[in-house]
Amino acid sequence: MVQAAPGDDLTALRNKAFASFRTQCCGKQVTGGATAWCNAGARDTNPWIQVDFSCSVVITGVITQGRGNRNRNQWVTEFKVAFSDDGQEWTDVTNNGSSTPMKFPGNSDQNTHVTTTFPKAFQARFLRILPTQWSSHCCMRFEVLGCTINE
Template sequence: MEDGRISDASITASSVLFNSAKYLPTRARLETLAGAWCNNGSSDANPWIQVDLGSHVTITGVITQGHGEGYTQWVTEFKVAYSDDGQEWTDVTDDGSSTPKKFPRNSDGDTHVTTTFPGAFQARFLRILPTQWNVYCCMRFEVLGCTNNE
């Protein structure tokens, strides 16, 4: 995402804080300097941000980052789901479990935190579902994996 291979239109979210351009899903790219994706607070109790990768790829993890720019806003825990069509979703779980795995993460707005999933999977869509955050639900991220040579 950071290098621009993923188009802005391929990054969507459940809501945007204050409907501000500074908090659009396109601001969720790792190392974005002017803002981050932030959800619309209390009116969006179950926030998510997702990326359409354009084709089925192998996904192994994510790198997350908070808002940055001196703001104390970041996601401290999240779940992940993936999909082939953007309609039906499968939760990332620990092997043998049916409970969605919660990934604990960022503790500031700038540090990159790498999360490796319990197992690689193939999907076209990846959705991050924050479950806890500091001040506001804000984040930037990168998807880890590789493209398939089909």
């Protein structure tokens, strides 16, 4: 598994103040019960969250979960993934050289771990998860699978 990134290495573009708070508390119970990254709400039709690993790593997949709050039915049911070396130009994860971005199945509840293995491992500094469908509200927890590169 790729080394966990501190909260400062997570970015969510939509609704900067809300996204910043959510990314810093991922997986930790804080006041108000937040346990996941959540998008800014109904007006945020193209949410995403990304990780900056600070150096190039090999990425093989992700493990996702919904929002870990039993009173909220909030999770991502489908998502796409993109990666980048510079944070400016992005490449979608595709299947067998297709130009169409793959849509991966997500979660069906708050706490079940869903492991998604990409068709081919790739090397990148940045990983972006782009939810395309969700239950109730776009919220998720995730881990990145892969390894560092020994130089």
